[in-house]
Amino acid sequence: MQKxxxxxxLFEAITQFDDLVLTKCLAMGIDSNRTNEVGLPPIVAAAAIGFTKGMQILYRAGADPNALNRFGGTILLPSSEKGHVSVVREGVYWGVNVNHANYLGWTALQEALILGDDSELYQLVVYILNRSGADWSKRDFNGKSAEDWLSKKEESFVQIQSDSxxxxxxxxxxxxxxKLEIEDKLPADKFSWKSLDYFMAFIDAYDRGNHQTALTLCRHARNRLSVEEQSSFIYYEFLARKRFxxxxxxxxxxxxxxxxIHENLFFKYQYSNFLREGNQHDEAIQIMRELLEQSPTRTDYLFHLANSLSSLGKKSEALDVMKRASTIQPNNALFQN
Known part of the structure; x- marks a missing residue:
């Protein structure tokens, strides 16, 4: 079989969360650092969809955990953006630079704060990054730091920064x-569980690959928690269904x-990510255009829009979008090609 x-x-195995086929491909002599046609390293591809086991297999096969995707992001950046908390934890354990900035000038901490919501999932991502030495003062191309985003976030994020x-x-x-046992720390009386208890039980089941338990916990949480708290468990169940x-x-x-999806900015953005993963670029483009109507100077939205247009062969439109981004960030080399 040709390489x-x-x-x-190998990349199809990553997409399908298939550790057996992934291992088989690596056993056939493929370099674990070899990128695909768009320059994506396998370990970053696995990290971006939350395939922690696949990422570990690649790491043991010699994959560089500090490898970069076309956005200039390590495994910590797309995982922090999407809330793949076990990937974030593994990355910091491997010594990946927690303060590395991508081509937009964003660190993993900024990705989590800007693109995540206020749920316990993103609180835990930020906790791990903060615990691992994340710099709250590092500024992006627009001169904004992670600390500048705290005023828009729930109080727990301020408490994480201040260790309180x-x-x-x-x-x-x-x-x-x-990496201690979570199950024995949960209240014995499940009828007394609050959102945090459900979340910790869910993430424990999710990480262990207990698919039925993870889905059942999401359903129970949505039945018992307040309307505001329920939306987080919609996203958690969405992640579990995609993986399992x-x-x-x-x-x-x-x-x-x-x-x-259409009223919640977080859901809207994350759903556009999901559509791009599934090569559903027409719908992803529509969402990006809607997001840009609300935030016309968001260069990350423009870059995603350009990539989806390019994927559909609309090169001229994609180039126009990149030119628009370059007028917003003229010194960013990302928009000069």
Missing amino acids: TQIMHE LPVIKQMYFEAYFL IGWEDANLFIKRFHGE
């Missing part, structure tokens, strides 16, 4: 960071919450 075919199967989390949340988050069942099932599930 190009093996590489195709409530005792129970601190206990849970530290246990997760240290597949892209089509996750898409059918999330479309049941049409209002959440």
Whole structure:
């Protein structure tokens, strides 16, 4: 079998969360650092979709954990953006530079704060990054630091920065960071569980690959928690369905919450990511255009829009979008090609 075919199967295995085929491809002599046709390293591809086991297999096969994608991001950046917390934890354990900035000037901490929501999932991502030495003062191309985003975030993020989390949340988050058992720290009476308890139980089941438990916990949480808290568990179940069942099932599930997608900025952006992963660029373009109507100077939105247009062969339109981005950030080499 030719190496190009093996590489195709390797990336397909990553997309399908198939550790057996991934291992088989590597055993056939493929370099674990060999990138695909758009310069994407396999370890970053795995990190971007939350395939922690696949990322570990690649790392053991010699993959560079500091490898960069075309945005200039290490494994920590797309995982922080999408809330793949076990990837973030693994990355900092491997010594990946927590303060590395991508071509937009964003660190993993900024990705989590700008593109994440206020849920416990993103609080835990930020906790791990902060615990690992993240710099809150580092500024992006627009002169904004992670600290500047705190005024728009829930109080827990301020508490993480100042090391003043409530005792129970601190206990849970530290246990997760240290890879300690979570299950024995949960309240015995499940009817007394709050959002944080459900979240920690969910992330423990998700990391262990306990697919039915993870989905059941999401459903129970949505039945028992407040309306505001329920939306987080829609996203958690979406992540679990994508990983354990597949892209089509996750898409059918999330479309049941049409209002959440179109009224919630976080859901809207993350759904556009999901559509790009599934090569559904027409719909992703529509969402990006809607987001740009609200935030016309967001160069990350423009870059995603340009990439989707390019994927559909609309090179001239993509070039126009990149030119528009270059007028906003004229010194950013990302928009000069």
